[in-house]
Amino acid sequence: MSELARKIANRIEKEGPIPFSLFMEMALYDEAHGYYNGDPFGKDGDFFTASQLQPVFGAYVRTLSESLVPQYECLVDIGAGREELRESFGHKNYHAVQHGQKIPETKNSVLFSNELIDALPVDIYEDGELLRVSCAGPSFAWYPHPPREGVKEERPSLRPHLEEAWQSLELGCYVIIDYGYRRNELSRFPLGSLMSYRRHLASEEVLQEPGARDITAHVDWDQLMEDASAAGWKVESFGSLRASILGLGEEALARLYSLGEMQFKTLFFSLGESFEILVLRKS
Ligand SMILES: C[S@@+](CC[C@H](N)C(=O)[O-])C[C@H]1O[C@@H](n2cnc3c(N)ncnc32)[C@H](O)[C@@H]1O
Structure with missing residues (x-):
């Protein structure tokens, strides 16, 4: 058993079976051994x-930021990963927020996140009952049973996150890019959308090797929009990433293409179709 698995098992021994959101929080974000302490991105990583x-x-x-908030102060990149956007904005106009850091207070900015929401811990409910994680010998198991048809996923930290984001800003937008589903597509995920990634291979074994593999769940866009509205945000637009790129106009498209043909094609044709973008505004 790894040190992190032992730590989770000790917690279960003390408290009894734990909510999946706690298991996911420890697996991904444990200060000493969590998955995101490493660098999981790119060819030599997991995704x-x-x-x-x-x-x-x-x-x-x-x-996009310039078109949404013409005089914006800075881009606040929440869940910034390797902070790869910094170069396009410059040090003065870019602020990275990593896990455990507060969103800085700004007057007129663009808050931004790419693949943050899918990485926020989820809880799994079946008929209103919380499914938990218990120990099973040297490994972990669902308690009282694995997710079955009709399970519901909820992110306990989503609403507080949207409230913190809203409060951090006087005016501006929060641009959220991620993959997910609308409620009328829920039948795509009869057993829920939890997924784990290791070395570019997807697997449903989310309880195995905590700390050594990514864990994600698709974003419920309707829930996100409801929570955002309740936190004070106005939903300005929602659609595919590809439609958003097209919406920038011919000149911008030609410029993006000229910066890197293959990168543009991957962004536009591949990610553009599978990712969505939600724009929230505080005015
Ligand atoms: C899937 S990665 C995406 C990273 C980056 N945005 C990118 O596009 O490559 C998710 C990131 O969100 C961070 N994260 C998770 N919860 C967070 C939170 N509450 N506040 C800030 N960052 C968080 C993780 O540490 C990780 O860097």
């Missing part, structure tokens, strides 16, 4: 994100 498509993705986010 790619759009942020590795530099300079094209950075130029897209910058053009």
